[in-house]
Amino acid sequence: MLHQVSKGGMVEKKVIEVENLVKKYDGVTAVDNASFEVYEGEIFGMVGPNGAGKTTTIECVEGLREKDSGTIRVFSQDISKANQSLKIKIGIQLQESSLPDKIKVREAMEMFSSLYPQTIDWKNLLVKLNLEDKVNSYFRDLSGGQKQRLFIAIALINNPELIFLDELSTGLDPQARHTMWDLIKDIRNEGKTIFMTTHYMEEAELLCDRVAIIERGKIVALDTPQNLIKSLGQEKRLIFSLESEFSVEKLRKIEGITEVEKIGDRIIIHGREDEFIYRVMSILIKERIKFREIKIEQLNLEDVFLALTGKKIRE
Amino acid sequence: MKKFTKVFSVELKLFFRDFTSTFFTLVMPVILLLIFGSIYGNKPSEVFGGLGSIDVSVPAYFSIIIVVAGIMNLPITVVSYREKKILKRFRSTPLSPSVILFAQFLLNIIIGFFGAAVLVILAKLMYGLRFQGNIFNVALAFLLGCASIYSLGFFLASILKTVRSISAVSFILYFPMIFLSGATMPREFLPKGVYRISQILPLTHVVNLLRGIWSGGNWGMFQKEIIILFGIMIVSVVISIRIFRWE
Numbered sequence: 149m150l151h152q153v154s155k156g157g158m159v160e161k162k163v164i165e166v167e168n169l170v171k172k173y174d175g176v177t178a179v180d181n182a183s184f185e186v187y188e189g190e191i192f193g194m195v196g197p198n199g200a201g202k203t204t205t206i207e208c209v210e211g212l213r214e215k216d217s218g219t220i221r222v223f224s225q226d227i228s229k230a231n232q233s234l235k236i237k238i239g240i241q242l243q244e245s246s247l248p249d250k251i252k253v254r255e256a257m258e259m260f261s262s263l264y265p266q267t268i269d270w271k272n273l274l275v276k277l278n279l280e281d282k283v284n285s286y287f288r289d290l291s292g293g294q295k296q297r298l299f300i301a302i303a304l305i306n307n308p309e310l311i312f313l314d315e316l317s318t319g320l321d322p323q324a325r326h327t328m329w330d331l332i333k334d335i336r337n338e339g340k341t342i343f344m345t346t347h348y349m350e351e352a353e354l355l356c357d358r359v360a361i362i363e364r365g366k367i368v369a370l371d372t373p374q375n376l377i378k379s380l381g382q383e384k385r386l387i388f389s390l391e392s393e394f395s396v397e398k399l400r401k402i403e404g405i406t407e408v409e410k411i412g413d414r415i416i417i418h419g420r421e422d423e424f425i426y427r428v429m430s431i432l433i434k435e436r437i438k439f440r441e442i443k444i445e446q447l448n449l450e451d452v453f454l455a456l457t458g459k460k461i462r463e
Numbered sequence: 464m465k466k467f468t469k470v471f472s473v474e475l476k477l478f479f480r481d482f483t484s485t486f487f488t489l490v491m492p493v494i495l496l497l498i499f500g501s502i503y504g505n506k507p508s509e510v511f512g513g514l515g516s517i518d519v520s521v522p523a524y525f526s527i528i529i530v531v532a533g534i535m536n537l538p539i540t541v542v543s544y545r546e547k548k549i550l551k552r553f554r555s556t557p558l559s560p561s562v563i564l565f566a567q568f569l570l571n572i573i574i575g576f577f578g579a580a581v582l583v584i585l586a587k588l589m590y591g592l593r594f595q596g597n598i599f600n601v602a603l604a605f606l607l608g609c610a611s612i613y614s615l616g617f618f619l620a621s622i623l624k625t626v627r628s629i630s631a632v633s634f635i636l637y638f639p640m641i642f643l644s645g646a647t648m649p650r651e652f653l654p655k656g657v658y659r660i661s662q663i664l665p666l667t668h669v670v671n672l673l674r675g676i677w678s679g680g681n682w683g684m685f686q687k688e689i690i691i692l693f694g695i696m697i698v699s700v701v702i703s704i705r706i707f708r709w710e
Binding site for chain 2: 210212232235236238240242244245246247248250251255258259260262263264302
């Protein structure tokens with residue numbers, strides 16, 4: 149029996165329920181009273197800088213680490229009392245893992261297939277992950293990206309209902325990363341639930357249906373990426389360079405504009421809603437003011453993190 | 464069972480793909496047999512109570528196989544699987560990682576028996592190896608040697624965390640064990656003082672037991688060896704179970 153909640157008229161199944169999770173290492177609190185839920189069919193992301201407690205949290209939920217206190221239920225089953233039947237329904241990609249150097253891709257896939265009562269055809273899986281011409285390669289001869297894709301293939305081999313991805317795209321080049329994102333979306337569209345961690349804000353924003361921002365073991369915000377960004381006041385920045393003389397004072401009176409900065413010939417206009425952009429443009433055109441290098445910047449999760457913690461995530 | 468068979472067959476392939484383990488476990492004892500066999504032959508001699516040099520060396524070479532498997536192959540593989548988080552990878556599947564350890568244990572025993580059989584056949588064909596014991600008792604003594612030394616190896620894998628440290632410790636233990644325990648050359652040739660010191664090496668007792676049982680001795684004559692080997696096994700296993708970590 150799954151717990152069910154009504155959310156906006158829709159009935160959603162909770163796949164993961166975490167309440168007041170605490171995990172300490174030698175007295176240092178790695179996860180501090182975290183509570184969250186993951187619903188069926190969503191991509192739930194946990195984002196935060198390295199060392200924020202993401203891996204500890206995900207590994208507690210996976211049942212690979214003992215929690216100090218709190219409750220974790222996966223498919224309504226208490227994780228500390230969970231049995232092997234739970235492992236059959238989940239797929240796990242670990243942040244750091246490896247295989248013996250001289251195991252062949254084929255052997256790894258066959259071996260992991262043999263561990264589950266039901267599996268999908270691993271050959272198709274390798275085709276999907278663009279590894280089909282590596283079946284006879286040794287693990288040690290694969291590139292970082294290929295190894296990562298092999299671990300994704302192993303995580304999917306039992307056709308799991310719930311998939312854990314810990315720092316999915318670390319070590320992947322930008323192109324491989326985009327391919328991976330498309331693949332993850334495809335998996336979600338098949339109705340599967342994904343719990344992932346990342347320290348790439350861009351990845352969380354593009355991929356996740358809901359995001360928990362974690363910092364120093366505490367969840368400081370949890371919502372859809374859009375709502376989190378909206379909570380900052382929907383500010384946008386219109387940026388351009390002037391080619392002719394123009395007094396920016398006129399712009400300050402425009403409705404919706406909160407701030408106008410002038411740095412040399414570079415103008416940065418902060419404002420709310422999209423209308424201020426049209427108003428600025430129409431003034432520039434009416435007065436025949438020449439401009440170049442125009443761009444509009446929207447706030448992103450990076451700004452949300454900065455606003456919530458006063459720090460940049462990469463620092 | 465299907466799971467175990469698959470894991471076991473992959474581990475077996477990996478063993479034979481690794482040059483170091485194949486060479487030290489299976490090839491080196493054969494090389495020793497050929498070198499010493501060609502030097503000393505297998506003529507009956509007073510020193511060995513009427514037996515030839517090969518007759519006493521072959522059961523001693525069994526213990527080289529046991530010590531390479533138990534002190535090198537087994538713990539180095541286990542530590543590298545832990546260090547590379549391969550054991551952790553298995554923890555996230557329905558298979559208990561203890562199955563991997565058991566597969567490694569069984570694999571090294573089977574390879575050990577295979578290596579011993581190769582030695583016996585070669586020694587028989589080339590040097591007319593004499594055998595006065597009971598094959599079943601020899602197999603049992605071999606198994607006790609494996610159980611004891613492998614447990615010691617597992618204990619090493621429990622206390623040492625990196626491949627670098629376990630490799631260093633394995634080599635440090637390996638050399639005195641094979642040269643002073645009587646595994647490569649009969650202890651009869653050792654100076655008195657060294658002979659006495661060699662008593663503290665666990666492998667010495669494996670060599671004594673195997674040589675004795677091979678030449679027709681009965682279990683009662685080797686109570687001391689049996690007690691020591693069981694003791695090493697029990698202490699190693701009890702401590703290992705308490706301190707072994709999957710990651």
